[in-house]
Amino acid sequence: MSHTPQLASDRAWAARDIHRKPTNPDGALAGLSFAAKDLFQIGGEITRAGSAVFDNDSPAKNDAAFVAKARGMGATLNFTTNMDALAYGFITNNPEYGLACNPLDERRICGGSSGGSAASVAAGLVDFALGTDTSGSIRVPAAFCGTYGYKPSAGIFSTEGVQPLSPTFDRPGIFTRDAKLLSRVAHALAQSGTLDSTAAQPNKIGMLAGQFASGLDPAVKDSIRAFSDSLVARSGIEIAGVQAARAATYILVADEAAQIHVGNLRSQPESFDPETRHRLAAASLIKPEWCNAARKIQADFAWRFECLFKDFDILLAPCVNMVAPFAEDIEKPRETGHPPLRASLGMLTQPISLIGAPVVAIPLETSLGFPTAVQLIGRIGSDAMLLNFAKDLGCQI
Amino acid sequence: MSQQNRDEELQKIAAMLAEKGIDLPPDAHPDVNAHWRILEAMACSMETYSEIPGASLR
Numbered sequence: 001m002s003h004t005p006q007l008a009s010d011r012a013w014a015a016r017d018i019h020r021k022p023t024n025p026d027g028a029l030a031g032l033s034f035a036a037k038d039l040f041q042i043g044g045e046i047t048r049a050g051s052a053v054f055d056n057d058s059p060a061k062n063d064a065a066f067v068a069k070a071r072g073m074g075a076t077l078n079f080t081t082n083m084d085a086l087a088y089g090f091i092t093n094n095p096e097y098g099l100a101c102n103p104l105d106e107r108r109i110c111g112g113s114s115g116g117s118a119a120s121v122a123a124g125l126v127d128f129a130l131g132t133d134t135s136g137s138i139r140v141p142a143a144f145c146g147t148y149g150y151k152p153s154a155g156i157f158s159t160e161g162v163q164p165l166s167p168t169f170d171r172p173g174i175f176t177r178d179a180k181l182l183s184r185v186a187h188a189l190a191q192s193g194t195l196d197s198t199a200a201q202p203n204k205i206g207m208l209a210g211q212f213a214s215g216l217d218p219a220v221k222d223s224i225r226a227f228s229d230s231l232v233a234r235s236g237i238e239i240a241g242v243q244a245a246r247a248a249t250y251i252l253v254a255d256e257a258a259q260i261h262v263g264n265l266r267s268q269p270e271s272f273d274p275e276t277r278h279r280l281a282a283a284s285l286i287k288p289e290w291c292n293a294a295r296k297i298q299a300d301f302a303w304r305f306e307c308l309f310k311d312f313d314i315l316l317a318p319c320v321n322m323v324a325p326f327a328e329d330i331e332k333p334r335e336t337g338h339p340p341l342r343a344s345l346g347m348l349t350q351p352i353s354l355i356g357a358p359v360v361a362i363p364l365e366t367s368l369g370f371p372t373a374v375q376l377i378g379r380i381g382s383d384a385m386l387l388n389f390a391k392d393l394g395c396q397i
Numbered sequence: 398m399s400q401q402n403r404d405e406e407l408q409k410i411a412a413m414l415a416e417k418g419i420d421l422p423p424d425a426h427p428d429v430n431a432h433w434r435i436l437e438a439m440a441c442s443m444e445t446y447s448e449i450p451g452a453s454l455r
Contacts, residue, residue, distance in 0.1 A: 244446035247439040254436065266418045278425055282432035285413050290440045297446050300453050 004079040005125045012082050012098035013116040015050065018042050020077040028188040030074030032127040035120045038080045039087055040064040040130060041161035049163040050094050051085040053264050053271045064161025066130060066172045066189060073188045078126055081116030085276045087132060087165040088257060089113050090140050090345035091330065095273035099327060103145060104370055108324040111141035118145040121175040128185050129175045134165050135253055136349025138173045139375060142361040144324035146371030147175045148182045149361035153380045156194045166256035169353050179390040186387055199384035202313035207235035211242035212317040212348055219366040224318050224374055227364050232316065245301045245351040248294035255291050258283035302355040309379040316374055318348050319361050323370035358383040360390045406430055
């Protein structure tokens with residue numbers, strides 16, 4: 001008997017029909033349903049991470065710690081969700097599971113790589129969903145689908161039993177339809193002692209500008225401005241080196257991904273889908289001096305943010321510079337001199353990944369009828385403050 | 398770019414992959430090369446960081 005809603009199968013939001021009951025029906029998440037990205041270990045199942053590369057692996061003995069905790073808190077796992085193969089992408093166009101379409105318009109993409117999780121939540125098929133964010137893989141689909149998304153500081157959620165892409169940057173995280181539930185689920189699933197429910201409210205909020213305000217679709221710009229105008233103590237905060245920071249993230253993630261998969265590239269290249277195989281093969285050629293340069297930028301860029309966090313408790317920035325694009329437009333140039341849409345999708349999330357900051361993505365309406373989202377960025381370890389603030393804003397989709 | 402330059406680029410990619418022990422068919426090399434050029438562009442973009450006033454990269 002299938003437990004996956006037909007809609008999730010039809011729209012390529014589901015990966016596999018894997019159903020697991022709660023291990024403790026009376027926990028803090030009792031009665032809630034969830035879906036988990038296809039890269040979390042599920043006991044008795046092969047962890048595929050959206051790729052045939054692992055199809056000859058043994059089934060996992062146990063659930064990933066994050067999944068086990070959700071079931072231990074009373075939630076029911078309904079299915080696993082579609083993702084870009086090996087979590088290396090921003091589209092959720094999986095060679096086996098298909099192109100996940102946006103719940104608000106089938107012709108548009110839902111973003112990735114945790115796109116199936118975001119879409120399943122946005123469509124109301126589950127109460128919450130688990131995903132991962134390395135370069136923006138929770139924040140981008142949250143913006144395109146109109147859900148809340150939470151990318152935590154390292155250590156808030158366990159990474160045990162998660163197929164890695166880039167261990168330095170990978171963060172398990174959560175999607176919900178409202179901020180109150182986001183906070184509730186986050187506190188229930190956090191590792192002991194990592195989230196303080198009595199965290200103070202932020203005193204001062206700033207709005208990042210410069211590259212973070214450049215090239216925004218006017219509807220996204222208006223929406224972000226309307227949200228931020230009443231909140232920020234100062235707008236127009238410029239931080240230098242955003243494009244280089246984005247490039248540093250790109251290089252470091254690619255290098256770590258190649259290191260993880262180079263063994264399989266040598267021994268079973270045919271088991272990868274061509275696009276992922278060729279991307280990883282190129283990444284295996286990255287020069288050590290590029291990684292050294294990227295790490296220096298990482299240290300300096302983090303220091304620049306630390307200086308800003310002396311004056312501000314929260315910094316705001318858009319998640320993406322456009323609403324969910326049409327699938328057919330992904331490879332087209334936006335306009336003369338602009339890169340293709342595909343290349344733009346992580347531009348505003350990758351620089352934040354570089355510094356390891358926690359982010360809550362808050363969905364916003366736009367005049368186009370499709371959502372966008374703003375990143376609430378805090379200093380490392382300020383997760384509880386971000387979650388409480390998001391909850392108190394009382395935003396409901 | 399001339400056909401000769403293109404061929405040389407692809408030969409270089411094939412040699413670099415062989416050095417890493419990765420054996421892909423020749424028809425994969427143009428695609429790998431396209432991704433390699435993106436990585437090279439990212440490396441160039443990182444070089445601009447040192448021009449930022451106050452950048453500390455030591």
